[in-house]
Amino acid sequence: MTPQFPLMKVTYMVPSSTLRSSSKRLPLLSLTLDFNNGSLNLDADWQYLMQLNGHSKREWFTRSRERVQIAMNIRGNQPVDLAEITEEGLLLPLDGILNDHYGAASCTGLLVIDTVGMYSGAVNNDWDISIYLYDRQQNNMEFKVKVPLLTGATNFFEYAN
Secondary structure, three states: OOOOOOOEEEEEEEEEEEEOOOOOOEEEEEEEOOOOEEEEEEEEEEEHHHHOOOOOOOOOOOOOOOOEEEEEEEEOOEEHHHHHHHOOOEEEOOOOEEEEEEEEEEEEEEEEEEEEEOOOOOOOOOOOEEEEEEOOOOOOEEEEEEEEEEOHHHHHEEEOO
């Protein structure tokens, strides 16, 4: 069953790994989408982020970045009503800042919410959130993060009351 209340916040994390430069354990990926306040915050291990892409260029992997932090504004900051998303899905523009050991750089992107199986015909009440981010300072460098939004797993997200 599709939730009756608008989606306000999504949190997603991939468990920690030991970093080479430190004994401190950090998550491979930590993501918070706050639709109510129009913000996306991502903190990730560089190598893991590049592996998620599936089509990263070789030179992207060899960059010396260890962690990346991305803070984006989600345009149209308001809770998302999953019941109102059409067959085409929902597309929200993003803009913000990418921080790594090189410093801060502007980036842009898209956030796409569509139902699992929308393109294979096996539509159900679960959703995929795909985030496409583009580093303006690095020619054609794309980050892609895809996270599940399972309507039966309310510990991952919050609905408006």
